[in-house]
Amino acid sequence: xxxxxxxxxxxxxxxxxxxxxxxxxxxxxxxxxxxxxxxxxxxxxxxxxxxxxxxxxxxxxxxxxxxxxxxxxxxxxxxxxxxxxxxxxxxxxxxxxxxxxx
Amino acid sequence: xxxxxxxxxxxxxxxxxxxxxxxxxxxxxxxxxxxxxxxxxxxxxxxxxxxxxxxxxxxxxxxxxxxxxxxxxxxxxxxxxxxxxxxxxxxxxxxxxxxxxxxxxxxxxxxxxxxxxxxxxxxxxxxxxxxxxxxxxxxxxxxxxxxxxxxxxxxxxxxxxxxx
Numbered sequence: 001x002x003x004x005x006x007x008x009x010x011x012x013x014x015x016x017x018x019x020x021x022x023x024x025x026x027x028x029x030x031x032x033x034x035x036x037x038x039x040x041x042x043x044x045x046x047x048x049x050x051x052x053x054x055x056x057x058x059x060x061x062x063x064x065x066x067x068x069x070x071x072x073x074x075x076x077x078x079x080x081x082x083x084x085x086x087x088x089x090x091x092x093x094x095x096x097x098x099x100x101x102x
Numbered sequence: 103x104x105x106x107x108x109x110x111x112x113x114x115x116x117x118x119x120x121x122x123x124x125x126x127x128x129x130x131x132x133x134x135x136x137x138x139x140x141x142x143x144x145x146x147x148x149x150x151x152x153x154x155x156x157x158x159x160x161x162x163x164x165x166x167x168x169x170x171x172x173x174x175x176x177x178x179x180x181x182x183x184x185x186x187x188x189x190x191x192x193x194x195x196x197x198x199x200x201x202x203x204x205x206x207x208x209x210x211x212x213x214x215x216x217x218x219x220x221x222x223x224x225x226x227x228x229x230x231x232x233x234x235x236x237x238x239x240x241x242x243x244x245x246x247x248x249x250x251x252x253x254x255x256x257x258x259x260x261x262x263x264x265x266x
Binding site for chain 1: 108109112115116119120122123128131132135138139142145146149150151153154157158161162165166169170173174176177179180182184186187191192195196198199200202203206207210211216217218219220221224225226227231232235236240243247250251254255257258259261262
């Protein structure tokens with residue numbers, strides 16, 4: 001188990017999340033893709049912490065903790081906006097939300 | 103660090119993420135994503151960061167996953183017949199994602215400083231050590247994260263609540 005394998009795995013998870021965010025039509029599922037991307041980034045931090053022998057590398061875990069908190073807050077706000085969008089137009093298809101399109 | 107469970111957990115995460123990418127019903131996709139979050143938490147526990155693993159399972163699989171399912175109940179998507187993985191948009195997205203993945207994988211595989219194997223024992227990551235780091239040297243980011251979470255959640259609740 002080298003660091004490269006874990007990093008490749010996290011890059012693959014990031015790519016799958018990006019694929020979800022780019023192809024799905026529903027706004028909620030685009031958020032699911034964004035959350036998967038953030039989970040992949042957190043795995044990166046933990047991998048670098050685990051494979052290092054520097055005692056100050058615990059900052060990796062602390063940073064991953066902050067990233068987790070921020071992504072949870074961002075998911076809550078994004079989902080509130082989606083609920084409002086549904087109340088306004090009864091549709092959460094992102095291609096139909098074109099009121100502000102230039 | 104035992105090899106077989108880590109590889110198995112990675113395969114489970116990837117399988118759950120791929121099914122979240124390909125399933126048609128949005129609730130199935132959301133539940134598969136919640137499963138992949140939980141599997142990522144188990145991966146953290148297997149890598150030695152137990153505290154972060156439990157927090158990941160609680161917050162992501164328990165919190166964010168359930169929130170997504172609730173919002174799918176409150177704002178149900180209308181399933182038009184079109185498949186999301188068909189058409190020129192999907193091909194373009196797939197090409198972009200493949201390009202990004204190949205770029206990052208090339209960078210990872212070609213840097214020799216990353217070809218290191220794990221130490222037998224995980225570095226110091228007890229809850230006491232994390233707590234001391236948070237309170238002693240990362241106090242300001244901790245307080246800012248607290249304020250951010252409070253503001254975000256109050257804002258989300260106020261946004262959604264209907265005014266009579």
